[in-house]
Structure formats: C-alpha cells, structure tokens
Amino acid sequence: MKTDTAQQGIYVHIPFCRSRCAYCGFVSSVCEHSDKDYVEALVHEIRERVSGTVDSVYFGGGTPSVLTGGLLKKIVKALRECAEFSADCEITTEANPDSFTDGFAAEAGECGVNRISFGMQSLNNDILAAAGRRHTAEQALAAVERAKLFGFENLSCDLMLGLPCSSEKDVIASVKTLCEQDIKHLSVYALSVEKGTPLYERGYKVDDDAAADVYEKVCLQLKGYGFERYEVSNFSKRGYECKHNKKYWTLAPYVGLGVAAHSYDGTRRSFNTSDIAGYIAGLRDERRETVTASDALEEYVMLGLRTAEGIDSNRASELCGCEWEQLKSRELNELIKLGMLERTLKGFKLSEKAYYVMNDIIVRLV
Amino acid sequence: MERQKHIRNFCIIAHIDHGKSTLADRLIERTGTVSSRELTEQILDSMDIERERGITIKLTPVRMKYSYGGEEYELNLIDTPGHVDFTYEVSRSLAACEGAVLIVDATQGVEAQTLANVYLAVDNNLEIIPVINKIDLPSARPEEAKKEIEDVIGLPADEAPLVSAKEGLNIEAVLDKIITDVPPPSGNESAPLKALIFDSYYDNYKGAVCLVRVIDGQVKSGTKIRMMHSGKEFDVTEVGIFNPKPLEWEALSAGDVGYVCASIKNVADTAPGDTITDANNPTAEPCPGYKKVQPVVYCGIYSSDGSKYNDLKDALEKLKLNDAALFFEPEVSVALGFGFRCGFLGLLHMEIIQERLEREFNLDLITTAPGVNYRVYKTDGEMVTVTNPGNLPNPSEIDRIEEPYVKALVFTPPEYIGSIMELCQDKRGTYINMVYLDKSRVQLEYEIPLNEIVYDFFDSLKSRTRGYASLDYEVKGYKPEELVKLDVLLNNEICDALSIIVHRDKAYARGRSIAEKLKEVIPRQLFEIPIQASIGNKVIARETVKAMRKDVLAKCYGGDISRKKKLLEKQKEGKKRMRQVGSVEVPSEAFMSVLKLDDK
Numbered sequence: 001m002k003t004d005t006a007q008q009g010i011y012v013h014i015p016f017c018r019s020r021c022a023y024c025g026f027v028s029s030v031c032e033h034s035d036k037d038y039v040e041a042l043v044h045e046i047r048e049r050v051s052g053t054v055d056s057v058y059f060g061g062g063t064p065s066v067l068t069g070g071l072l073k074k075i076v077k078a079l080r081e082c083a084e085f086s087a088d089c090e091i092t093t094e095a096n097p098d099s100f101t102d103g104f105a106a107e108a109g110e111c112g113v114n115r116i117s118f119g120m121q122s123l124n125n126d127i128l129a130a131a132g133r134r135h136t137a138e139q140a141l142a143a144v145e146r147a148k149l150f151g152f153e154n155l156s157c158d159l160m161l162g163l164p165c166s167s168e169k170d171v172i173a174s175v176k177t178l179c180e181q182d183i184k185h186l187s188v189y190a191l192s193v194e195k196g197t198p199l200y201e202r203g204y205k206v207d208d209d210a211a212a213d214v215y216e217k218v219c220l221q222l223k224g225y226g227f228e229r230y231e232v233s234n235f236s237k238r239g240y241e242c243k244h245n246k247k248y249w250t251l252a253p254y255v256g257l258g259v260a261a262h263s264y265d266g267t268r269r270s271f272n273t274s275d276i277a278g279y280i281a282g283l284r285d286e287r288r289e290t291v292t293a294s295d296a297l298e299e300y301v302m303l304g305l306r307t308a309e310g311i312d313s314n315r316a317s318e319l320c321g322c323e324w325e326q327l328k329s330r331e332l333n334e335l336i337k338l339g340m341l342e343r344t345l346k347g348f349k350l351s352e353k354a355y356y357v358m359n360d361i362i363v364r365l366v
Numbered sequence: 367m368e369r370q371k372h373i374r375n376f377c378i379i380a381h382i383d384h385g386k387s388t389l390a391d392r393l394i395e396r397t398g399t400v401s402s403r404e405l406t407e408q409i410l411d412s413m414d415i416e417r418e419r420g421i422t423i424k425l426t427p428v429r430m431k432y433s434y435g436g437e438e439y440e441l442n443l444i445d446t447p448g449h450v451d452f453t454y455e456v457s458r459s460l461a462a463c464e465g466a467v468l469i470v471d472a473t474q475g476v477e478a479q480t481l482a483n484v485y486l487a488v489d490n491n492l493e494i495i496p497v498i499n500k501i502d503l504p505s506a507r508p509e510e511a512k513k514e515i516e517d518v519i520g521l522p523a524d525e526a527p528l529v530s531a532k533e534g535l536n537i538e539a540v541l542d543k544i545i546t547d548v549p550p551p552s553g554n555e556s557a558p559l560k561a562l563i564f565d566s567y568y569d570n571y572k573g574a575v576c577l578v579r580v581i582d583g584q585v586k587s588g589t590k591i592r593m594m595h596s597g598k599e600f601d602v603t604e605v606g607i608f609n610p611k612p613l614e615w616e617a618l619s620a621g622d623v624g625y626v627c628a629s630i631k632n633v634a635d636t637a638p639g640d641t642i643t644d645a646n647n648p649t650a651e652p653c654p655g656y657k658k659v660q661p662v663v664y665c666g667i668y669s670s671d672g673s674k675y676n677d678l679k680d681a682l683e684k685l686k687l688n689d690a691a692l693f694f695e696p697e698v699s700v701a702l703g704f705g706f707r708c709g710f711l712g713l714l715h716m717e718i719i720q721e722r723l724e725r726e727f728n729l730d731l732i733t734t735a736p737g738v739n740y741r742v743y744k745t746d747g748e749m750v751t752v753t754n755p756g757n758l759p760n761p762s763e764i765d766r767i768e769e770p771y772v773k774a775l776v777f778t779p780p781e782y783i784g785s786i787m788e789l790c791q792d793k794r795g796t797y798i799n800m801v802y803l804d805k806s807r808v809q810l811e812y813e814i815p816l817n818e819i820v821y822d823f824f825d826s827l828k829s830r831t832r833g834y835a836s837l838d839y840e841v842k843g844y845k846p847e848e849l850v851k852l853d854v855l856l857n858n859e860i861c862d863a864l865s866i867i868v869h870r871d872k873a874y875a876r877g878r879s880i881a882e883k884l885k886e887v888i889p890r891q892l893f894e895i896p897i898q899a900s901i902g903n904k905v906i907a908r909e910t911v912k913a914m915r916k917d918v919l920a921k922c923y924g925g926d927i928s929r930k931k932k933l934l935e936k937q938k939e940g941k942k943r944m945r946q947v948g949s950v951e952v953p954s955e956a957f958m959s960v961l962k963l964d965d966k
Contacts, residue, residue: 190918212915232918248927262926269928289928299927302934334949338892359917360892363938 013258310349451712462579465548553620661709668705
C-alpha cells in the first residue's frame with residue numbers, strides 16, 4: 001500500500017541492541033548477525049510502501065547506531081529513491097553513546113542525518129550500571145563531543161526519572177552538565193516498570209511521589225536554561241522541537257517501517273509483525289485497525305493535552321460532530337475549578353500542576 | 367391406626383461438621399431408597415452453596431423403607447438446618463416428628479448449637495436417640511462423648527450406637543433404634559384434616575409447594591384446604607411423597623410426611639408453622655407454635671453497576687419466591703443510587719442471599735454495614751422503627767432509642783473463659799451465668815446487644831478461641847441505650863451509605879478505624895481528600911488521602927498510540943467501578959471494607 005499524503009513522516013525501527021537494558025520491554029534482539037538480512041527486508045518494505053514527500057525521518061530502536069559499514073546508507077538511499085525529501089526535512093537517529101563511533105557518525109553525516117538523539121538516561125555511573133546500560137557517563141559526554149566534531153548541532157538527550165539508585169541530586173546534576181554542553185533538546189521520561197522487564201522481575205517499584213518531585217524541579221531548572229516544555233516529557237530551545245514526534249501528538253500521518261513498527265495514514269493504524277525472523281522472511285502487517293470518529297476524538301484529546309499548545313475546541317468539535325465544549329461542559333468546568341485546566345484562545349491546555357497527573361484528566365474528557 | 371404403627375417420623379440434630387448430611391446419606395443408601403449408582407454425596411443438600419459450605423439450609427424430607435423384625439416400616443427423615451439463623455424453621459421441623467437422632471462428634475463433644483436444638487426437641491416432646499459419630503478417627507473419645515451427653519444434656523447414652531457415617535460403620539444400629547425407640551404417630555385418620563406446614567418451596571410449574579406432616583385426617587387431590595393463620599383457601603391439585611425426589615401419591619393420611627400443591631402463587635401463603643385444614647370440615651385448633659417470621663438483621667444492597675437496578679429487583683423477587691423470610695423494600699442512597707433495604711433472619715442468611723445474588727444472578731453488589739431494627743421514641747410520643755441509619759430522626763426530636771438484645775450462649779473449653787468474658791464485656795454484654803458442663807467445657811450466658819453480634823462478634827469469638835467456642839443466641843427484647851449516628855464525610859460531604867448507628871462509648875474507636883480503613887482503600891485523586899468521622903457536627907476522627915502526584919504515561923515509542931489508548935481504557939474501566947460520592951471517587955470495596963474491621 002503506497003501512501004501519498006503530503007509531508008509525511010517516516011519511522012524506521014532498528015531492533016538490534018548489544019545488550020538489553022533493565023527497564024526495556026521493547027521489541028529488540030541482542031543477536032547481531034542478521035543486520036544485513038534485516039536491512040534487505042527493510043529496503044523491500046520501503047519500495048512497497050514509501051512514496052510522496054517526506055519531511056521527517058526517524059531511526060529508532062533498539063539501537064540504530066549499531067548500523068555501520070554502509071547499512072544506514074543503504075536504507076536512506078532506498079528512501080530517497082522512493083520519496084522526495086523536503087528541503088527542511090528533519091532526519092533523526094537515536095544513538096547509544098557506546099556505539100556512536102567515528103564510523104557511524106561519518107556515515108550518518110553522509111546520509112544527511114541532521115539530528116542525533118542520545119539515549120543517556122543518566123550521567124551517574126552507578127545508576128547506569130544498575131539500569132544495565134553499556135556506557136559510562138564519560139563515554140556519553142565523549143559521544144556528544146564527537147557529534148559536535150562531526151558537525152551535528154541539533155543534539156537531543158534522553159534522561160530517565162525513577163531509575164534504581166537515582167536521586168534528585170543526580171538528575172539535577174545530569175541536566176546541568178548536559179545544558180552546559182549546549183544540547184538543543186532534552187527528553188525527560190518517567191520510568192514505568194513493565195511486566196517482563198528485568199526490573200519488574202527484580203520487584204523494583206518507582207516511588208511516584210519522588211519522581212514527581214524531581215520532575216517539577218527539572219522543569220524549573222530547564223526553564224532557567226532557556227528550554228521550553230512543548231510536551232509533557234520534551235523540552236527544547238526555541239525552534240528545536242522534534243518535528244517527527246510532534247506528528248504523533250497532532251495525529252499527522254506517518255509510515256512505520258521495520259519490525260513492530262506502527263503506521264497511521266489518517267484513517268487507519270497498522271502494525272507490523274513483531275517477529276524479526278518473520279519480518280526478514282517477508283511477513284508484514286500483523287493487524288490493522290480503523291480509527292473511528294470517536295477513536296480519533298479520543299486520540300486527539302489524549303495526545304493534544306500532552307502538548308503545551310493543548311487542544312483546539314474547534315478541531316474536537318469537528319471530530320465529534322457536535323459542540324465538544326457543550327458535550328463536556330460539566331467535566332471541563334469541574335477541571336477548571338480544580339485548577340487542572342486552563343482556557344487558551346482556541347481551547348484548553350493543562351495547567352502546570354496537571355501535567356504529571358494527566359491520565360485522570362484525560363479519562364474524564366474522553 | 368394400624369398403618370401408623372409402621373411409620374416413624376424423625377429428624378437429625380447435629381452441630382455443623384458433625385456429620386449430619388453424611389449420616390443421612392448412609393441411611394438413604396442402607397435402606398435402598400436411592401440406588402448406589404444415583405447416590406451423590408449428601409443428597410439432601412440441594413443447593414450448590416450448601417454443598418460447598420457443607421451446611422444445610424433448606425430442608426428436604428425423604429421417605430425410606432426398612433424391615434425390622436420381619437415387618438416393613440416407613441421412615442420419614444426430615445432434615446433440619448443446623449444454624450442459629452433458622453431456629454424457628456428447625457422448631458417447625460421438629461414439631462413434625464416424634465423422634466430425633468442426636469449426632470455427637472466423638473472427637474469434639476456437645477456444642478452450643480446442638481444443645482439449643484436438643485432443648486427445642488425436648489420442648490416438642492421428641493424421643494431423642496443419641497448417636498456417637500466419627501468413631502473411626504484416631505482422636506475419637508466415644509466414652510467421654512457419652513458421658514458429656516449424660517452430664518450436659520441429661521440423656522442416658524450408654525446404649526448410644528457408635529458409628530462412622532463416613533465409613534458406613536454400624537448404620538443398621540441407628541435404623542434399629544429409630545424403629546424401637548421413636549414412637550409411631552398417633553393421629554386420628556377419621557378426624558378433620560390437620561396438617562402442619564414445616565417448609566415450602568417454589569416450583570415453576572406447580573407454584574408454591576407445601577411440605578407437610580399430616581397430624582389428623584387425610585388430604586388428596588381435590589380437597590379444598592384452608593391455611594388456618596392466613597385464612598386463605600385453595601384447591602389441592604396434587605399430593606405426594608419424597609423418594610427422595612417428589613413422587614405423586616394418592617393421598618396423605620395421619621402420620622404421613624409429604625407435599626401438597628394447590629396452585630399457590632406465593633410462598634408467603636405457605637408460611638412454616640401454619641396449619642392446613644379442610645375448608646369444608648375444619649379442625650378445631652391449629653397446630654401450636656406458629657410465629658410470624660421477622661427479619662433480625664438488615665443491610666442495604668445495591669448493584670455496583672447502578673444501571674442494573676432492575677436486574678437486582680428481579681433477582682430479589684425470584685429469591686423471595688422461595689424464601690418467605692427474605693424481606694426487601696426499595697431505598698435510595700445519595701452515594702449508591704437506587705437499591706434495596708433487605709432484612710434477614712441472621713448473618714448467615716444474609717451471606718447466603720448475597721452469595722446467591724452474585725452467583726446465580728451474576729450481579730456485582732455493594733452492601734452496606736449490617737444493622738438491626740431500632741425503636742426510636744420521639745419527643746412527640748411517636749415510635750418509629752429504623753433499620754437504615756439514614757432514616758434516624760433529627761437528634762432534637764429523639765427522646766430515646768431502644769435496641770434489640772439477645773441471650774447469647776457460648777460453649778468453650780475453660781482456658782478461653784477469660785478471653786471470652788473480655789470480648790463480651792467489650793461488646794457491651796451483661797454477664798448472666800456460667801456453668802461448668804464438665805471439666806473440659808463451660809457454658810457462658812450473656813445478654814449482648816444484637817448490634818454488636820452482627821458487627822464482628824462471631825469472628826472475634828472464633829479467633830480468640832482458635833475456633834473451639836460455639837455460639838447460640840436468640841433475640842430477647844429491647845433496651846434503651848445511648849445510641850448515636852456516626853457519619854462519614856468524604857471531602858466534607860456526608861456519604862450516607864457509610865453511616866452507622868453505634869453506642870456512644872464505641873463511636874470514637876469505630877470512627878477512627880473506619881477512617882483508617884477508608885484511607886487505605888480510597889485511591890489518591892487529583893485533590894487532597896479529607897476523611898472525617900463525625901457525630902452530628904462534631905468530628906471525632908480524621909484521615910487524609912493525599913493528592914495524586916504522578917499519573918502519566920511514558921513516551922510514545924515509535925508512535926505506539928494504541929498501546930497508550932489501551933492503558934487509558936483500562937483506567938477508564940477502573941473508574942467505572944468507582945462510585946462518585948460528591949467529588950470523590952470511591953471504589954465499591956470501600957463500602958464493604960468498613961464492615962470487617964480488625965479486632966484490635
């Protein structure tokens with residue numbers, strides 16, 4: 001199925017990791033020998049599914065930085081053959097500090113990658129070790145240096161709240177160090193311990209109150225460094241918001257390529273198989289679901305409230321086919337009274353104190 | 367008269383677990399009433415709940431044939447419920463018999479409930495045949511059990527058959543004893559019809575079916591009958607016996623046990639204890655001992671899914687068809703919406719009804735704390751009865767409140783006397799008497815408010831005595847007490863479904879433990895929730911559920927929106943199980959959790 005919607009995003013999933021992190025429940029594989037076959041299969045899928053204009057490409061994982069020796073190039077080449085990249089196309093790759101080598105940096109640069117997102121999680125070596133990360137804080141900072149050396153300027157880092165052994169002090173220190181490296185974008189995620197992950201097996205539980213405290217502190221700290229929170233977990237210098245991720249929150253279409261990748265074409269979501277061997281052998285869609293009008297409204301509210309912009313009542317009304325504000329007037333008024341929602345020119349956004357308890361608010365509004 | 371000489375009507379009296387149902391099964395098996403192929407364990411317990419709990423609630427009579435001394439006899443076994451809630455039903459069943467087999471567990475001896483039922487049997491002039499059961503167990507002490515029967519009950523027990531119902535040992539000895547010791551019925555077959563209803567059940571095709579013991583005269587299809595207490599008249603459509611399944615029979619005559627159908631639509635018209643007579647040729651006097659059954663314990667029952675009110679109503683109506691003792695009327699709670707105030711014979715009856723509603727009708731219930739029937743005397747002289755704390759008049763209008771109290775008999779090994787006395791004291795009990803039944807058993811008698819019994823007395827008694835003590839009680843009357851209404855406020859609003867009526871001296875402790883319990887079960891929400899217990903305007907306990915700090919989904923991995931949606935769906939489902947009380951969401955369990963508080 002070819003998609004022709006203007007200005008679409010492309011997500012490419014690279015499922016390989018050199019080891020598995022203690023909190024990870026994601027589809028990835030620690031075996032390395034089938035890289036080549038996997039990329040072969042990806043190229044096939046690209047030829048089947050990609051066309052039109054693309055304004056964002058995102059390599060996620062897993063660990064895309066394990067793709068070396070021309071593999072990344074091969075994928076990008078196939079993409080460029082099938083679709084036209086807009087002039088301002090954002091091309092991001094996630095990278096792990098330990099595998100972000102000169103070789104990978106050079107190849108990424110040649111492919112036109114213009115944004116690197118480092119999975120750092122912390123800059124404290126004890127915490128990194130407890131989380132099963134392969135890299136040290138020193139390696140992480142070296143990777144940032146290397147990226148700059150290779151001419152990458154739009155750099156993002158991921159940090160995680162609530163990891164074992166972590167404290168408010170560590171997180172604040174990590175944020176400080178990264179800001180001093182002039183990174184442009186920071187994602188701060190709260191750890192959720194999922195079934196089947198090593199942390200879950202160990203019986204680890206996050207102290208939610210402590211995580212919420214740290215989150216509030218980090219928000220203030222980042223404001224001081226000139227970052228804006230444009231989504232609950234995402235902070236950037238002005239103009240450096242991640243174009244690709246914003247597509248998810250605004251229900252823009254995107255094509256997900258690779259094993260376990262998700263796609264959305266504006267009316268339908270589809271899901272690739274999560275079996276790597278099967279994918280290499282040519283299996284594709286595992287299931288599809290049509291996004292009904294009520295689903296679309298639900299998704300719009302759920303995702304829109306994550307952003308600083310909030311939700312537009314007109315768009316909500318379009319999606320539900322009636323006056324949305326009227327439909328939800330009791331809930332909206334109650335939430336405003338509780339100080340959880342604020343009116344904007346176009347609709348509503350979460351108030352400062354509501355960001356970290358948004359699930360309960362979303363559930364009331366959908 | 368000749369025919370009646372070959373009839374024996376008897377019942378079995380036993381404490382729970384002493385083997386009543388098992389012995390009944392063996393008697394049925396040994397007399398060949400049911401072929402061994404058809405024999406499932408405990409035939410007479412027909413409800414699932416009865417089998418699972420190993421207790422008998424509903425009575426099912428059975429007719430057996432047995433030869434003794436070359437002559438054939440007809441034995442009618444009338445099973446009796448072995449629980450304090452059903453004392454009146456037991457007394458009616460006993461009134462239908464001439465004899466009772468008293469089972470005593472060779473390892474445990476006589477228990478409170480057994481003794482209470484033995485007294486009932488003695489009151490009904492029954493011949494009592496002691497039987498020592500479970501002699502197969504290594505811990506059996508048959509000689510001590512016999513001595514206890516003689517000392518405690520005052521019955522000669524040296525000839526008591528030693529049996530093992532489980533192993534089928536010595537069952538004939540019991541049958542022989544029934545023939546030789548239980549007197550035959552001595553009614554007058556040619557006198558006007560007089561039949562005692564000892565139970566009834568509802569049949570979809572036949573209507574209400576009366577289980578009867580014919581005292582005098584005869585009843586058959588076509589007889590025009592009158593219920594002597596209700597005065598209602600019906601035409602008999604069918605009579606029969608239990609074999610143990612219902613079997614149509616030509617007629618039931620003096621001495622017989624069987625059933626009578628007369629297109630009766632309502633089991634309330636077949637009240638146990640009522641007397642059936644011939645409308646055209648009535649007997650002079652009804653059978654003695656009739657009582658109108660009154661509920662003793664009340665609670666509110668609501669469907670946890672508010673939209674299922676009608677399903678709940680249908681279910682209660684269906685149960686009521688078969689259970690005239692069940693009482694219910696609609697009530698409205700601010701917190702729980704539309705539901706019913708239900709009245710029961712006791713705590714077990716209440717549990718059984720709740721369990722049947724959930725199991726047989728697939729309903730999720732919210733029940734409020736069980737309470738009793740209070741008599742409230744107002745300053746203007748009017749007396750109102752209150753079963754729902756929400757209906758208590760304004761304190762300024764109340765002159766006094768009277769509460770029901772019971773005579774409670776506790777049987778216990780002596781080492782627990784201190785602990786039990788402490789418990790009874792704590793439950794506002796008044797000491798009446800203490801008797802050493804023998805060196806290993808003591809009978810304690812107290813007067814205790816029923817309110818305290820329905821709260822957690824039984825559980826506390828069991829836990830303090832490691833299960834060794836047994837309890838029997840009967841409601842004696844009403845006494846004025848210092849009773850107050852304890853309210854619970856959630857976020858400063860009264861939650862009516864949590865209000866209880868409690869003694870003033872107990873209010874502080876109860877209020878504190880309810881607030882603590884609620885703090886555990888009410889999840890954190892967007893704002894801080896004060897939980898307060900109060901009497902009138904005076905707050906006596908306070909807890910706080912802190913505001914929720916973190917409730918947010920982690921990142922969208924590669925645009926995995928549907929996973930997020932599923933998590934939110936789950937959260938939404940969870941919310942559906944909550945009751946909105948003012949601005950606070952309260953989980954259904956919260957209403958139940960305050961019922962069972964720890965015995966601290």
